[in-house]
Amino acid sequence: MIFFQFLSLLDLSSVIDTRFVNLTFHEDNPPKLKIFAIFFQNFSFIFILFFSLLNLYELYLSYSLISIIICPFKTWFLVYFVHLRIKCQNFSLNDFKGVIEIPKFSNQFCKSPRKVSLINDDDDIKIN
16 A cells, blocks of 8 residues: 555655646646546546555455554545645645745746857868
């Protein structure tokens, strides 16, 4: 079950990173997604939740309902996982201000770098 908890941790960190990038680079107008895109955006969450529920069902069939209530590592993390996923998707830009310095939107895009010439034009290179 620790495996599912590790995967949920990776999923939540990915959601936080995606949310931060969307908030800083796309002002306040996120693009509207279709149902198919929403499904693939949340695929890792659905996948982890589905297999965790299958594991929970297997525990129920093996040891009855009391094992689901007593064993916190296999069951209770699902409630926290769903709660934290909702919290992560609803982050605002103010939630990140206490942790990191957020650059202004106008300063994030810089000019393209200068092209560097490997051969200096002042040198006379002659090939014989």
